[in-house]
Amino acid sequence: MKKGQGKKESRLERAVKNMFQANSYSSSSNGYSHSVQHLPENILIEMKLPGIKKEHLSYEYVNGNLRIQIDQRDGPLVTETIFVGDNIDESNIQATFLEGVLSLTLKKLDGQ
Structure with a gap:
């Protein structure tokens, strides 16, 4: 590493930094x-959720987490x-x- 160059940020570090700076983030997992x-x-x-039908989706809010379940049938x-x-x-x-896009709006208590 040359002098003056900092350590390269990992994808995780960059995602966390962006999440807190912009109050928004994007992620991709499970395809x-x-x-x-x-x-x-x-x-x-x-x-x-390309190729997924509405009847194969469910969601629940538990202990501060939104859990989305996708039944892929195959x-x-x-x-x-x-x-x-x-x-x-x-x-x-x-x-x-x-x-093919699931949109969820979660209302915050008292606009917190």
Whole structure:
């Protein structure tokens, strides 16, 4: 390493840094990509699920985590867990699934 050059950031370090700087991040795992955006009153999550049908999706909010389950029919059950925090109004989670994109809006308690 030449003088003046810092240590190269890993993908994980860059993702964590970006998440805290921009209040949003994108990730890809299990072959499905998702993005999370933290807004003052809501958390918005979009997950691209090509080839998946609405009836093969389920989600639940448990202990500060949003758990999304995808039944791939021809493959294993896939579970994606996204930490969203404890300040979510569980009774006010809205979901839509349109053209292979799952969109979830999680209302924060008292806009925290």
